Amino acid sequence: MDLFASLQEKIKGKNIRIVFPEGTEPRIIGAAVRLNAEGILTPILLGAPAAVEAAAKKAGFTLGSIQILDPDNYAGYEGLVDAFVERRKGKNTKEQGEKMLRDPNYFGTMLVYTDQADGMVSGAVHSTGDTVRPALQIIKTRPGVSRTSGAFIMQRGRDAERYIFADCAINIDPSAQELAEIAVDSAETAKLFDIEPHVAMLSFSTKGSAKAPQVDKVAEATKIAHELAPELSLDGELQFDAAFVPSVAHQKAPDSTVAGEATVFIFPDLQSGNIGYKIAQRFGHFEAIGPILQGLNKPVSDLSRGSNEEDVYKLAIITAAQTLNHH
Numbered sequence: 001m002d003l004f005a006s007l008q009e010k011i012k013g014k015n016i017r018i019v020f021p022e023g024t025e026p027r028i029i030g031a032a033v034r035l036n037a038e039g040i041l042t043p044i045l046l047g048a049p050a051a052v053e054a055a056a057k058k059a060g061f062t063l064g065s066i067q068i069l070d071p072d073n074y075a076g077y078e079g080l081v082d083a084f085v086e087r088r089k090g091k092n093t094k095e096q097g098e099k100m101l102r103d104p105n106y107f108g109t110m111l112v113y114t115d116q117a118d119g120m121v122s123g124a125v126h127s128t129g130d131t132v133r134p135a136l137q138i139i140k141t142r143p144g145v146s147r148t149s150g151a152f153i154m155q156r157g158r159d160a161e162r163y164i165f166a167d168c169a170i171n172i173d174p175s176a177q178e179l180a181e182i183a184v185d186s187a188e189t190a191k192l193f194d195i196e197p198h199v200a201m202l203s204f205s206t207k208g209s210a211k212a213p214q215v216d217k218v219a220e221a222t223k224i225a226h227e228l229a230p231e232l233s234l235d236g237e238l239q240f241d242a243a244f245v246p247s248v249a250h251q252k253a254p255d256s257t258v259a260g261e262a263t264v265f266i267f268p269d270l271q272s273g274n275i276g277y278k279i280a281q282r283f284g285h286f287e288a289i290g291p292i293l294q295g296l297n298k299p300v301s302d303l304s305r306g307s308n309e310e311d312v313y314k315l316a317i318i319t320a321a322q323t324l325n326h327h
């Protein structure tokens, strides 16, 4: 079955509440209207009702029963500020909290933290840093996960090819230990979306063909990942062609059971990861769904600012599906 048809089936009728802090953005409104009309999930748009309604009207959408929450006139605002200060454990004062929650991403994240929403989708207008920082500070990572990271489902053709790319969004220069954790988390994400994980730890070197500290980091991460998840099908360091193309794998890494068969691609740093996914998307015509933030206590998703309405619709469905793993 098509990935989204199967995810919709899992989440439909469960009243999963997804908050969208960018409530006046037409791409967000369009996706929310569709998700609401199709009964897939319950959207909550943030913003002044008059502004949200005006934006919807201008873009030709009818909001119908969609809930709009106005952070500037929210009866529970003080309670949210208190909960924020308590969560920040001395890192932010009440005065700072009152200001910070005026930012819709902080406000939306607090709705998720206090169980008034099940997940959040933002970033169509805001940068990644501004979108995810509140989640890193408030929602935080699950026990046993030290860093959150951003994975993309890369999909081409209806239900044909589907892979995971990570980290394409968060960790600028992860250590070997962090890279190993990203690999293990990405394998879990793959399973959630019906991809059998065969994890390639990518580099510009295959099995020692080049020598450099950057290559040593990937080789070390491969070793650590094997220790963290001995049962996982994972290998490195591998160049992309060795990881993906069976004939090249045969030549460059004949003994590897992952080379030529990889489905999960772990990039050595954010330069390569972010550039890599955008090249596959724009040259290779893969649909890039994400970034899906892995390892958080509750799902928060960051859109690329280049997203269209369909991307918002799909990432909201993914985010809602992630909530099922958190219950």
Ligand SMILES: CC(C)(COP(=O)(O)OP(=O)(O)OC[C@H]1O[C@@H](n2cnc3c(N)ncnc32)[C@H](O)[C@@H]1OP(=O)(O)O)[C@@H](O)C(=O)NCCC(=O)NCCS
Residues within 6 Å of the ligand: 091, 128, 129, 130, 132, 133, 136, 137, 141, 146, 147, 148, 149, 168, 169, 170, 171, 172, 274, 291
């Ligand atoms: C994500 C990012 C904004 C965090 O940077 P930052 O806000 O400067 O982070 P800080 O080091 O000040 O940490 C802020 C908080 O987040 C936490 N944190 C930072 N990175 C984290 C990570 N990867 N996982 C979990 N927590 C993290 C810190 O522990 C800290 O928590 P605390 O306030 O409770 O102590 C930064 O890593 C970044 O800019 N990454 C690149 C994003 C990007 O542009 N991607 C390309 C487009 S998708």
Ligand SMILES: CC(=O)OP(=O)(O)O
Residues within 6 Å of the ligand: 123, 126, 127, 128, 168, 169, 274, 290, 291, 303, 304, 305, 306
């Ligand atoms: C994921 C990503 O690259 O986001 P943006 O395009 O918003 O920087």
